[in-house]
Amino acid sequence: xxxxxxIPDEQLVQLSLKDQDCFYYLMKRYETKILRYINRLTNVxxxxxxxxxxxxxxxxxxxxxxxNQKLKFSSWxxxxxxxxxxxxxxxxxxxxxVIPLNIEDKANLIDSISDKTETNGEYESLENAEKIRxxxxxxxxxxxxxxxxxxxxxxxxxxxxxxxxKPPGTVATQINRAKASFKKIVRRYKL
Amino acid sequence: MTDISKDILxxxxxxxxxxxxxxxxxxxxxxxWTVFGLSILFGSIASAVAIFQLRSAEWDLYKNLSHSFIKxxxxxxxxxxxxxxxxxxxxxxxxxxxxxxxYRHAAIWVILSSIVLSIIGGGLxxxxxxPERLERVFQENVSFYRKLQERKQRVWISxxxxxxxxxxxxxxxxxxxxxxxxxxxxxxxxxxxTVWRGRLEPAExxxxxxxxxxxxxxxxxANGIRPWKGRRYQHGNRHLSHKNKR
Numbered sequence: 518x519x520x521x522x523x524i525p526d527e528q529l530v531q532l533s534l535k536d537q538d539c540f541y542y543l544m545k546r547y548e549t550k551i552l553r554y555i556n557r558l559t560n561v562x563x564x565x566x567x568x569x570x571x572x573x574x575x576x577x578x579x580x581x582x583x584x585n586q587k588l589k590f591s592s593w594x595x596x597x598x599x600x601x602x603x604x605x606x607x608x609x610x611x612x613x614x615v616i617p618l619n620i621e622d623k624a625n626l627i628d629s630i631s632d633k634t635e636t637n638g639e640y641e642s643l644e645n646a647e648k649i650r651x652x653x654x655x656x657x658x659x660x661x662x663x664x665x666x667x668x669x670x671x672x673x674x675x676x677x678x679x680x681x682x683k684p685p686g687t688v689a690t691q692i693n694r695a696k697a698s699f700k701k702i703v704r705r706y707k708l
Numbered sequence: 709m710t711d712i713s714k715d716i717l718x719x720x721x722x723x724x725x726x727x728x729x730x731x732x733x734x735x736x737x738x739x740x741w742t743v744f745g746l747s748i749l750f751g752s753i754a755s756a757v758a759i760f761q762l763r764s765a766e767w768d769l770y771k772n773l774s775h776s777f778i779k780x781x782x783x784x785x786x787x788x789x790x791x792x793x794x795x796x797x798x799x800x801x802x803x804x805x806x807x808x809x810x811y812r813h814a815a816i817w818v819i820l821s822s823i824v825l826s827i828i829g830g831g832l833x834x835x836x837x838x839p840e841r842l843e844r845v846f847q848e849n850v851s852f853y854r855k856l857q858e859r860k861q862r863v864w865i866s867x868x869x870x871x872x873x874x875x876x877x878x879x880x881x882x883x884x885x886x887x888x889x890x891x892x893x894x895x896x897x898x899x900x901x902t903v904w905r906g907r908l909e910p911a912e913x914x915x916x917x918x919x920x921x922x923x924x925x926x927x928x929x930a931n932g933i934r935p936w937k938g939r940r941y942q943h944g945n946r947h948l949s950h951k952n953k954r
């Protein structure tokens with residue numbers, strides 16, 4: 518246990534501005550989450566994902582003074598991650614197509630996207646993560662990312678609004694459209 | 709297993725990466741808000757001139773023209789300034805979205821608010837002489853704008869339809885004045901039974917609009933005379949009353 522463990526992110530930001538080493542603890546808190554987020558949105562290798570992660574943390578460090586205390590730090594760092602992934606996508610033409618999902622991801626996604634009142638069992642046919650991955654891969658980028666943020670990263674509408682810099686109303690609309698689109702793909706391709 | 713966060717921290721130290729200064733962010737925010745404010749200000753100026761043009765339009769005269777009401781409305785709508793207003797609204801929207809929390813508001817809300825702000829600003833500026841001055845500057849210096857306005861002013865070269873405009877060149881008597889119309893033709897105007905609008909007094913050099921009836925070639929009976937445009941244009945050289953005193 519380290520002495521910074523119980524300090525909130527926002528306070529750790531202030532400490533990092535005074536002492537570079539404190540930034541390590543901030544990075545440590547988000548290292549796994551952001552790496553997983555990169556992996557969920559891209560199909561880059563582990564090394565490439567770590568390079569993107571490095572860029573994200575360096576940019577976050579450079580912009581620490583611009584962090585708005587009214588925002589959650591997690592939303593802020595995810596926003597930087599989102600922007601960096603887009604940058605990398607434009608620069609290196611990353612393929613944001615195939616998303617690696619683990620068993621837990623698969624369960625989360627099916628649970629969240631399938632309407633609980635639907636009893637026709639169409640999602641029971643989504644037997645493995647591979648099929649979910651395929652369905653997600655067929656979604657437009659904006660829908661895929663919003664579903665990942667909502668159901669895999671477990672972000673609220675307001676947090677997604679802060680991450681993607683979109684009005685909460687637009688976020689809600691896009692989530693609904695993404696869900697509808699996901700369901701359509703599942704039905705169409707009998708996944 | 710490598711500690712990626714530790715490696716990144718080492719890189720930050722090795723490359724001497726430093727956080728950007730607070731002032732940099734304050735400056736960025738200030739620039740964004742300033743550009744947003746300027747966009748609203750310029751939008752207000754555009755809407756002030758648009759209001760001025762709409763108020764100057766002779767809505768009561770459309771019946772004198774052969775146009776339908778729709779055609780008349782299309783003629784008097786100040787498209788030039790409305791395009792400016794929309795352009796600056798676009799700027800305002802773009803920069804408001806780049807403020808810290810601007811993205812939280814729906815696009816339609818931001819656009820409508822910017823337009824309303826510009827119209828309120830325009831309403832305030834309308835009470836100053838700015839719209840008239842600006843319009844004159846554009847008329848004098850921007851040929852495209854001048855041509856656009858001349859097209860609108862063409863209705864005032866319709867003596868057969870009872871509309872005539874020009875500059876008073878001579879005050880012949882209390883009952884007659886002479887004007888040079890927009891095509892430099894000379895007319896004698898019968899003003900014996902005329903209502904002068906807008907606290908006008910006949911004076912040489914005064915540009916006026918006349919509503920009345922064409923009597924014969926180059927002779928016109930005026931029923932009503934109104935200022936050419938706005939307050940600034942109501943100056944002449946010599947008033948009739950002055951002449952009579954002499």
